[in-house]
Amino acid sequence: MSQDVYPPNWKQxxxxxxxxxxxxxxxxxxxxxxxxxxxxxxxxxxxxAHTLQVHHWNRDPSHNRRENLVCLCAGFHLYYQRFGRGNVSPGQLPLF
Known part of the structure; x- marks a missing residue:
């Protein structure tokens, strides 16, 4: 997955x-x-394991409305990605 689907201000x-x-x-x-x-x-x-990540509920990283975003620890983010609730495959998910 290309990182350029995220907006330029994604880090902020x-x-x-x-x-x-x-x-x-x-x-x-x-x-x-x-x-x-x-x-x-x-x-x-x-x-x-203690890294906080932001997950997109609708699996589209270009949709950054507040109701589409949730903060998850790396373990739960991986869980949501692994079981088809995410926008990337587990092999692509960075844990840091």
Whole structure:
């Protein structure tokens, strides 16, 4: 999937949504890491699991209405992608 279907300000949109969710997964309430947090006490795998991502409910990354977006931890984002609820295949989903 090409990254250019995302709007040029996608990073700002995603960061604003993550901040509005208080850096917590909407599904499991896991507190995730902010971009500036290094978390040296966590392994790489644990840091990836504590990464907050923005999911498009309708699977179209060009549709960025608030009601179409949800903040999910990497684990739940992968779950939604893996079971046909996402816009990319699991092999394409970055965990960081």
């Amino acid at each position: 949109i995603a960061t604003a949504l993550k901040a509005a969710s208080n850096w917590r997964c909407t599904r499991c309430a896991r507190l995730c890491l902010r971009p500036e947090e290094k978390a040296p006490h966590l392994t790489l795998s644990q840091r990836k």
